[in-house]
Amino acid sequence: MPNPADYEKLGAFYLGKVVDPQTMQASDELLLYDSQDLTTHAVIIGMTGSGKTGLGLALLEEAAMDNIPVLAIDPKGDLANLLLTFPDLAPADFRPWVDEAEAQRDGTTPDALAEQKAAAWQKGLADWGQSGERIRSLREKVDLAIYTPGGSAGLPISVLKGFAAPPPEVMDDADALREQVQGTVSGLLGLLGIDADPLRSREHILLSNLLVNAWQAGQSLDMPTLIAGIQKPPFAQIGVMNVDSFFPEKDRFELAMNLNNLLASPGFAAWTRGEPLDVGKFLYTQGGKPRVSIMSIAHLGDAERQFFVSLLLNATLSWMRTQSGTSSLRALLYMDEVAGYFPPNGNPPTKPPMLTLLKQARAFGLGITLATQNPVDLDYKGLSNIGTWLIGRLQTENDKARILEALQGASAGQSKADLDKLLSGLGKRIFLMHNVHDNQPVLFTTRWTMSYLAGPITGGGIKKLMSGAVSSQPSAVSANPQPATFNAQPAAAGKTMIPPGITEVFLPTSASNVQYHPQLLAVAQVHYSSVKQRVDVSGTLPLGVDVTDSAIAVNWDDAAELNVNPADLAKEPAEGATFAEIPTPLLNAKNYPKWAKEAAKYVANSKPLTLWQDPSSGVVSNAGESEGDFRVRAAHAGREGRDAKIAELRAKYAPKVAALQDRLQRAQIKVGQQQVQAQQAQLQTAMNVGAGILGALLGGGRRGVSLGGAASGVGRAMRESGDVQAAQAEAANVQGQLAALEQQLQTEVDQLQFGAGSDLTQIDIKAKASDVSVPLVALGWLPFTKDENGNLKPAWE
Template identity: 45%
Template sequence: MSKLDYEKLGSFYLGKKYDFGKKELTNEYYLYDSKDLTTHGLCVGMTGSGKTGLCLSLIEEAAIDGIPVIAIDPKGDLGNLMLSFPDLKPEDFLPWISQEEADKKGMTLEEYAESTAELWKNGLQSWDEDGERIKLYKDSSDVVIYTPGSKSGISVTALKSFDVPAQLIMENSEALNEKIQTTVSGILSLIGIEADPLQSREHILISNILSYSWSEGKSLTLADLIRLIQQPQFSSIGVFDLESFFPQKDRMALSVKVNSILASPSFSVWLEGESLDIGKFLYTKEGKPKISIFSIAHLSDKERMFFVTMLLNELVAWMRTQQGTSSLRALFYMDEIFGYFPPVSNPPSKQPMLTLLKQARAFGLGVMLAAQNPVDIDYKGLSNIGTWFIGRLQTERDKSRMIEGLRSINSEMDKGGLEDIISGLENRTFLVSNTNGSNAEIFQTRWALNYLRGPITKPQIEILMKDKKSEISKAADSGITENINVSSAVSGSKPVLPQDVKEVFFQPQKYAGSGGKLIYKPFIYGEGKAHYVKAPDIDIWDTGSFLIPVDDEAAVFNENERLKTANYTSEADGNFVFENLPAAVLGKNTFSKLEKAFKQFLYEANPVDLFYSKDFKAYSAPEEDEGTFRGRLSHLMREKKDAEIEKIREKYSSKINTQKEKLRKLGQSIDKEKEDYKQKKMTNIVDIGATVFGAFLGKGKKVNTGRAATALRGLGRTGGAKADVERAEEEYGIQNEKLKEIEAEFQKDVDNIQNNFNADNLLVEKVSLPPRKTDITVQKFFIAWIPYSVNENGEQTRLI
């Protein structure tokens, strides 16, 4: 057997089938159909059962197959996915082996590294693997370790902003309410409040704040949320006025609790790093699939719960924006589910997890969970899981839960037999039940491609991610520094505007520093809605917010800045003085003319930049980066590839089955011919022996010549029977060669399809799409005062 027998598109090589009765490994590969993961999977087993090795092998297979993975790592084991050593040299293993283990073996570190390298090389060979397959895994995906609340890996934040959800979610009240509910539950869990969404006034208040802000198209930062808890945008909740429902004093106490997060020096790292953009966790900017590992072992229980909830929220939101598919688009894996999806209580993480298990199948998102104890998992969740990998279990209660679950799927399963199997499973041996297949099977897991050295610590994560950190460009400081002559520009008092011109004041979001002068600079704030249409799949309504500087003449539209958030009030901060506003802006009818110019600007200078694929005649979505778009194209290619392979499979299926049936009948015929030959041979031997024996006993009597002749003729017929066997075996060999030829033709066609549908050959170009002129509306247009700090040298820094 060779790699060609298991390296098949859409098949995960997880191990070899195990004969439970004989307690021995067979030579038959256990291949798992990747499409079956869309109905989700669960792996259970006690410590030492081989659960981690199986799940890491499954992720390795997904990577080789070009399927991106998002994984939550509560224990630190998933960092092993970066310990890929194609050359299998001792020096590759040396930095990662344990001094303690070397001492136990009575070896130096160098000797133990050499021993480990040899162990891994031999282990891979015993499962028909080698360094080339490790290289294939390494080249197929980009592994990144993210560490929320730490700088040891790539920093990631769930607190930088609470952005307005995608339009599809905003238009779906059920999805929107679910996102608000779980987001607020996550925030409150972080400050130690276990809140009932229907009864907790804290939950209801913050939910209303998010709902109101998002309905206005405004994203919020944590600082915004703290301020709005004190002074919400509304004066009543339900039929009660705000003060009766949640008095000012109590709201202040809540805002202080939330502010403690922002004020804590140890928590400052939570505000840094990449935001939770699921698309960027799935693919690199070049479109290469990623394995994004979120290591949370270093966090407290509250912090873990908060982060897991927020990540699941974003995953659900991303899922709802995808098109339906029957192919596996991506995989979400959580290494230990205990506490996050319990059967009785309702932590914030439970609802989004249940949503994924119920709905992700339709969108091609597979969910794989691992647990030591099946009794720790919600019953409803188990009913939505199609594949169960069951390893050694410790308690009778766990075994009973698994048997009960398996028999609920297939009532014909023998309870006593299942008890014997589950109780008798050895390390690395699993019973698998797959609703997409037939009977339950037993297999032993293959040797992992990556070195499994145990949990990866924070210092080790820092070593692993050192090169990756240097590749990631640091986010530019949002402050804008300008050299201006402030003395002539600032008048101090607020200019008087025409009665029909509205003005707003942006809130400072950054520390102004000591000794600097605080000023408001005038800009024009414009918000417009435009419609972009391009057959067959682009029909976009886009709302954009712009800051437009003004000079001595008027607005400078060609130097506009598009804003992601717009946080302003109707009241100025008394600590600020005002810069002069050009008279040209305040002239009669000037502002209405500027508004018309802004509408023209939206048409002429505000195209949507999209990526386009000629191969699929597909456009990217607005703000979808090239990597995410390429990832989407890769999935479309995988869908098309799956469909083409299915056609080929159907084409060859009848031929292969017919040939196998012919071989089966030939095999039966050979067995019959052999049996006939054996019987005739035995009969003739007996006849000849009896004739000869009779001659000896005849005491001089003549031998029965007729009987002897008959015996000799029987011997001739035996020779004919032997020839029949040889002819049948020859025909079997011919037909078996034909079967191999058909299978080779099938594999050749499959290989051609794989070569034709290579994601590396995808051509993507950038195009600009102007809006439809008749579908442009100006929604907001007014003077915006922007806060700045000015030092003694006249250098000016924007505070938003």
């Protein structure tokens, strides 16, 4: 039974045990996969019943254990099993997820079956050196969430944000911009049943020009704006042709109507609610904790799946291009059942971004892992960019032939016949791993998963798992260090007249049915400088604080930073808004100069610039970088440092390991030579003895010679046998030295300590009083709307 110390290694994924290819039995050697190898991507191929799902889940579990965030696309529902992780391993935990039909078939009750499953998981985990404590550790390390775009079972996603302008890194790259535009438009037209060629389809060309025109102007598009743009394009020409000649107004109106019908359909409403399509937020919580975000799309139709996955892959590309280059694994994109999304023939909207990811993601530390039942499901150009193949039992001889063709020439020391034999002997949960970073392929059997394998989880199962879960995304107010407070007074249709000398501003909003609530708004301009920390920054700090009729003075300690750009403050309210009553002190113009001085003093004394330092990596946060974002950066810096130190240690030991491997190889050759000589000596002795006996039986004068030759042969055979034993002892000695050296290397690796930014050091840089000014003190109106329960929620942008 493995011990946790044997597999809880830095950057090592515990996937199973090595299998002896001669006996096809598991050995005691653990299969530990180097997480850094995933930057060259991986593919899992295996028919139903091969154990492909279990291997995929084990890989994702190990990523979570190594604090690697995961974005997983789940077309079938198997990946939701990651949430069936029960630290207590109690039957009651398994009971809601056992198959009652299975219990009936087995002639037992669901409660009894739950007890059997719990016992099986306890034993299975124990046999692999795991326990409920490892499950508890997994749940503590990452945030687990299931999203259901276009559905209501899990967390919703608003795809209208999918038309948001991409970051400058994409806008400045013509090829990247073209790919994102093509993917977005192709997916959208696919929802309308239009299989559009980007170079020939006038619908595709028009929508592409509308997106590019808006994005180049720094604007985002939503569906209503896009529909309006179709009817009245903001440009007069497409290419060298007039817009109306290229795409007549009547035909454009028909396209606009089709999109409008899509937008107005009850089913499409689910696509307009929820979190924006923000890959960074899918990978990390606001506090910087890694996430495993599962995009469950089993409930969608084919066109809707293609639409969403293409948007998600393009959003992943945009996020990737904003990251710094690295050779360490930063995040993992996993797609199960990839058939139809990355085919060798055809060009669905999901294929171009996936191919780009496979070609470019390595440089940014983004690992791609694809899983499928048949090799024919995958594009061959993409496969050439995949470094790790995990191959299970295949369905047909044709499948095996395709795999052999792909692997032939890539496996050093393995002939086609050897690979054919290995692939033909694969059983359940046994996989052949070909890794370009290793010398030769290896067989292994997968470990027991920490997740309970209940089968595909969709609909009601996801709803049960995510019941009570809330979005990880902050609201407009929760993005602040502390929530803004306000006087929740009854709103009236009219607004109190504001006396002269008082500045009145409105926080920007695009919401309807707005209720405005008053606060004292102070916008401070502040300069922070520190020679030691190499900081010299200036910025604005908008503060909102309640003022009540009963308060003698403003309590500035209750002030909250408002997540708003002062340049966006409006002078007029939203149309049709209602207003709460204004506290009397806010209607006295003489109070505002005094409040300006108080605000400046408060900022200088109580609002330092907070920086964070990770003691493990030594990295310091940038001015304006949130603690959560810094934790993400520090954690990755720790992984980079860890990988660099491990590589340094391996390089240090490499010459000694190579020398011992060379000695071992020569010793093994010598053993073989001595064995051959010993066998020849034994054969010659046997022949001499036989000849002597035959001569004695037949008579003659050669008897003494033959028997003497036999005796001499026996002595020579004994000497040769001794030489074999000596050669074997020498080989064993070298083998022992090699094992000891490798153990010494592993010990030094295990002693490396890299925290994940768990204990950050806070650095506060105060501003001098002379470096703080308050150019604006005003009556600020904060817009709110009511949710379905009648509760007020912030509505400013």
